[in-house]
Amino acid sequence: EANRGASCSGQNTEKEQRDKMPPTKEAVKEAFAKADKDGNGKLSMNEFKVALTELAEDDEDRKAAENNETVKMLMIMVDGDGDKMLSCDELLKLIKLSTAEEEEDPKEKLKTIFKLYDCDGDGFITKKELAKIIKHMKMLYDDDEDSPGEMKRKINMMMVMADEDGDGKLNYDEFCKMTNSD
Numbered sequence: 001e002a003n004r005g006a007s008c009s010g011q012n013t014e015k016e017q018r019d020k021m022p023p024t025k026e027a028v029k030e031a032f033a034k035a036d037k038d039g040n041g042k043l044s045m046n047e048f049k050v051a052l053t054e055l056a057e058d059d060e061d062r063k064a065a066e067n068n069e070t071v072k073m074l075m076i077m078v079d080g081d082g083d084k085m086l087s088c089d090e091l092l093k094l095i096k097l098s099t100a101e102e103e104e105d106p107k108e109k110l111k112t113i114f115k116l117y118d119c120d121g122d123g124f125i126t127k128k129e130l131a132k133i134i135k136h137m138k139m140l141y142d143d144d145e146d147s148p149g150e151m152k153r154k155i156n157m158m159m160v161m162a163d164e165d166g167d168g169k170l171n172y173d174e175f176c177k178m179t180n181s182d
Helices: 014-019 025-035 045-055 059-066 068-078 088-098 106-117 127-140 148-162 172-180
Strands: none
Touching: 025 045, 025 088, 045 059, 045 068, 045 088, 059 068, 068 088, 068 106, 106 127, 106 172, 127 148, 148 172
16 A cells, blocks of 8 residues: 555545555655645644644544644654654654554653653653643543542652652653553
8 A cells, every 4th residue: 555645635535444554654754745845854843733634544633633732742752853843754653653563662662652741851750741641631532530639639649659769750760660560
């Protein structure tokens, strides 16, 4: 399906709906080129939204591509050089992450998740960052079981249990221990 990008016009063919196959590398490169309006080899936030819409496999993906918070979160997650722009390689990394098989290296997956949570890129996850991502995830999954006070208590409990050095934030090792505990 190397030519899948040709049908990536925001409309899914019946075969794509049926198969739900991840986009090919060629399709990602084609979507990148189409979205890179200024031709600088990098995607701005708005250009990234165009690429995500282009690569969307269904209405849920298209809805996510229209959500500024979701797009910002995804950009932070894969923007390896921190320039707030995405290269084609970074976009390919995102697509790989979103379609990852079970055999993917768990350490690499954890590094990516840590970076996702570390919104300001300082190498730590603060209570505020943890709260933001949990709030966003709850919004995506329409889960409104917890009151704001209950959510704050849960976040505080998570931080107290995981913050081994007591600095009020989680470093990568603390985060790994927190996510690997049952």
